[in-house]
Amino acid sequence: MPIHVYNTLSRKKENFAPSIEETIGVYVCGVTPYSSTHLGHARPSVVWDVIKKFLVWRGYRVYHVQNFTDVDDKIIARANEEGISPLELSAKYAQDYLESMDALGVSRADIYPKVSEHIPEIINMIERLIKKGYAYPSEGNVYYDVEKFTDYGKLSNQRLDELQSGTRFEVDPNKKNPMDFALWKSAKEGEISWDSPWGPGRPGWHIECSVMSEKYLGSNFHFHGGGNDLIFPHHENEIAQSEAATGQPLARYWLHNGMMNFKDSKMSKSLGNIVTIKDVLKKYPKELIRFFILSNHYRSELEYHEEKLTESNKGLRRLNETVKNAICAISLAKNRELNKQDQRILEKIEQCEKDYIAAMEDDFNSALAIASLFDLCRELNGYLSTTNQEGINATVLEKAVETFKVLAGDILGILILDEEKSSDDLVNPLMELILELRQDLRKEKNFKLADKIRDKLSELNILVEDTPQGPRWKQMNGQ
């Protein structure tokens, strides 16, 4: 079955069928690192992390480039406030970004190119654009001449005249057209700058992505991604720059994720309604944040509330408990011929994997993929409570656990399997002892004392459950 992806450029789902030999080129617009990494940044990162892992699991090779725009107005302003250099400031927050992503279990891109390290290439592309007549210098700046690029507006479906009438800011007298945008900005007094044929200055916002995607992925790669707030002007301008310079389509598929909203509007640094990833991770596991994000389709808008996170946690926990219980049960299960019931569960496992793949192949519908995991979860729980003579089969359980480990663990990153038992060497044997004594009490029908032990342990955040296979305990951490 072929993969289908929704392409912003055509505004419909398209077939995505690269040959298995070719490496899939992915360029995802990264961040402008001038303040702490927030949950809004987690969305595209987690989504693309999962897309990459899914594609790799399906046998493809992926090369992923993600930039840091480490020189820009905001960075300069913020650096001045803090009394450090712009590059020091952006390096600090780029580091914060990478740490946050590592903490979320997001696999790293193959390369994170920075604007400040690609000045010669940027100057080179600007020169190419000037030579071809798509750009013009003016007072130490260089502007892109949008009227020269006849396809301008094709990604965001805008018409140049409409855009102009919507102009809300003062028109720069150096520009031929109000919509022209800067490729090179002349430096103000004392500002960070590089020498160029047009005088000291720095790159405009959009040019770095055109330059760095070409350098690392060539002129016609597979996926270009980012938040849908980047469609205009950022990606529109990238297309104008790259396609004018190379004469080739920039990317074949444009994938845009929806915004993460907080308090009814987009989470963004300038609105000040941000929740940092590191803060959330102090209270909740990374798997929960991923589960929360992946439970929604990547293109839809996602409203963040802490209560929604705790609610999601209950579903996630059920999923994880099922897998843990299955792992525990393997040692008690039997190795015998498969009976009809075993056969049925094996079919369910297969069905789950089929549904999961179909969901992911349909524009990476992780929400639907997760639903297939819950379907298997229910079947497996039913199987685990089997009480008939033949009991449960170890091979079946192993197959189920393996499936969860790959689909939920390796690809989605939402499986939590360790941590319930104490790391303290003393606690485990001690708990064994307590539970053994409590079992004796229960056999003697001394339920009063047995219940007291359970209650007191509960006060210590240790949950005791009596199952057909014997007592089970776990530490409850936090929520």
Add this chain to the structure above:
RNA sequence: GGCGGCAUGGCCAAGUGGUAAGGCAGAGCUCUGCAAAAGCUCUAUCCCCAGUUCGAAUCUGGGUGCCGCCUCCA
């Protein structure tokens, strides 16, 4: 003003022509000494109006409400 998107049960959320996935919450039941966990059963006709169609949540037109972009933004 222009462009794009969204509106599905108490809450969250899939589904883009054939009669509504999944999660959470709720009710009842089963299992259990009790509990916990788990399982089973139950709970919607898809914002409003008009239309196309044998048939629409799904297509078309109109309306209402919300969000994003057009200024830095994932």
